[in-house]
Amino acid sequence: MLEFDGNSSAIRTVTSHYGQVTTGGNISPWLARVPSDNTKAYCQFCHKHLSAEISSIKRHRESRQHVSLEERRKATAEAQSSAYEDAASRREDDAMAFSVAYATVLFIMFLAEHNLPFSLCDGMIDLHKKMYPDSRIAAEMVLHRKRGAAITSRMGDLVKEKLICKLKQNKFSLIIDETTDCSLTKTCAILARYFDQQKIAAKQNARYG
Structure with a gap:
């Protein structure tokens, strides 16, 4: 026994x-x-x-009953393991997608801040892939001139909507300045200065038209 x-x-x-x-x-x-x-x-x-x-x-x-139950237990355990691996893979893919989107926004903001043309998008993205061949973020970034311009326009609309909400809730002052560059293109710069109660700090936002 x-x-x-x-x-x-x-x-x-x-x-x-x-x-x-x-x-x-x-x-x-x-x-x-x-x-x-x-x-x-x-x-x-x-x-x-x-x-x-x-x-x-x-x-x-x-026995037939025990073998059947044992196989069922193994199948259930394998299914649970597969589901866990799929969920982990989805979380990893979501994190990577967020990282790629964040890198794309940073790149577009750099172009806008330095007044660089969107025609640089194709060449710069390809250059980054060659410079950082071991970076998955660089490998998955896809940005062309038209897409960069569309994202910049959408980001500008979001910033404008947020600024309008802030100015409706707080007192503000405006500074307006007009200028003409060497190509005779006229530009009007509008600077709004207001106090942000949520962040307890003075803020300045500029808009050019």
């Missing part, structure tokens, strides 16, 4: 004549001890009490 020690995952084979103890196989997680009776075992898959004899346990392990 089988005698269980403190760990339910380990069993010891006991000879009835000499009491010699040898280490048996590991049959967990489906086999558990019965604390009140050392001659009994319990199958956690089938929820059934068994005789603690090796032959009885082997017969039960090979």
Whole structure:
């Protein structure tokens, strides 16, 4: 018969004549001890009490009901593992998509801040991919001249809407200056200065037209 020690995952084979103890196989997680009776075992898959004899346990392990339940448990565990891996992969993809979008916005803001043409988008993005071949963010960035102009226009609309909301809630002052560049293009710069109560700081926003 089988005698269980403190760990339910380990069993010891006991000879009835000499009491010699040898280490048996590991049959967990489906086999558990019965604390009140050392001659009994319990199958956690089938929820059934068994005789603690090796032959009885082997017969039960090979029975149709136990094999079916064991395969079902394995399939469930594999499905859960696959679902966890898919979720982790989606989280990683979402984080990468956010990083690529953030890098794209930073690049567009740099062009706008330094008054650089959007025709640089294609060449600069390709240059970044060559300069940083081990960067996945650089490899996944796609930005062309028209897309860069469209994103800049949308970002300008969002900033303008946010500024209008701020100016409606706070007192402000305007500074207006007109200028003409060497190509005779006239530009009107409007600077709004107001106090941001949320950030407790004076803010300045410029708009050119």
